[in-house]
Amino acid sequence: MDMNTLREDAQLLHEQVAPHLSDDQADDYDVDALETLFDSYVNTYRVPRNAAFDSVRNHVLKEADVDTEAFWASLRGGDQGTTEEPLPLSECTTDGAWVTVRAKIVELWDPREDSIHQVGLVGDESGRMKFVAWTKSNPPVLEEDTTYTFKDVVVDEYDGNYSLKINSRSEIIEHARDSPEAIGTVGTMTTVYEGVFVAIQSQSGLIKRCTDPECTRVIQQGECSEHGPNEGEFDLRIKGVLDDGESVQECLFTAGMTEVVTGIDLDGDGDGVGRARPHCG
Known part of the structure; x- marks a missing residue:
């Protein structure tokens, strides 16, 4: 794929994100920087x-820590909007x-912060997902084992996990438990992906x-983004990219x-300080 096409994509993306960037971020996400990023992803x-x-x-x-609700709202009527039919x-x-989803x-769960109205787990036939409803959005009170259609909710990804955010633009429609729309058995999500x-x-x-x-x-630079300065506890993880020759995951x-x-x-040693060491067979 030639660089001109990547350049055009970089220009389009710059037009979309530039209004949402602060002045000190402008150079970090100019057209040249975005073109380099596209080249890295593709090639x-x-x-x-x-x-x-x-x-x-x-x-x-x-x-860039862009307000995604404001960003997508600015593109409504353009190339990004909520799904018309419920999405699994x-x-x-x-x-x-x-997206629009229909889920039970x-x-x-008990909210840990006053800013959270309700938090818990929703499910449909395809699987389950965490949801968060913010207090400032003034949403209705949701009840367990009840099915709702959620319109204009936002998908959020954190640390590889997806959740749904109910915001001030969201519309929530309750369905009777004996209605055709009511969700019966809730599924689980299992995906097998083989790649390099x-x-x-x-x-x-x-x-x-x-x-x-x-x-x-x-913990980054000695601080938790929610709880401030923190010594932290050691953990192991890999954030990777798999390629099966046709797609990446x-x-x-x-x-x-x-x-x-x-x-x-x-x-860990007696002081509770973790360390990584090779397995001994």
Whole structure:
């Protein structure tokens, strides 16, 4: 694929994201920088050409900490909008996408923050997914074992896991339990993907996580993004990219699978300080 096409994609993406960047971010995401990023995805990581634009755009939105709700709202009526028909939860895998889903409230959890109205698990025939409803959005109270159609909810990705965010633009329609729309048996999500490791992403290997028992965020520069300064606890993971020759798939190996794949395990001494060491057979 010639560079002119990548250049055109870079120009289009720049037009979309530039209004949402701060002044000190402008040079980091100018057309030249975006073209280099497209080239890396397509020619180094071998992301399929027809998937590269969404992949690069999602990367930029996350790295630049762009308000995704405002971003997608600005494109409504353009190339990005909510799905008209309910999308199976198993297909809600595009970070920042606006979707419509029909799902049953499987489980409700106790919110840890006043800013969260409700949090829990929703499910349909294809699988289950976490959801969060923000207090500031003034959503209705959802009940367990009840099916709802959620319009204009946003898919969010964190650490390889996807969730749904209910926002101020979301519309929620309740369905009677004996109605045709009601979800019966909720499925689980299992995917098998075989391919070759073509890249190991940053923040892989030996990492530190927040010591708060309810937080799993990675410590960066001695701080948790939610709980501030934190010494952290050691953990192992691999964030990688698999390629089967036709498509690529990002994957996350937790500590147990990382130990199996690499032959390295996580051990600790008497002071609770973790260290990675090779497996001894």
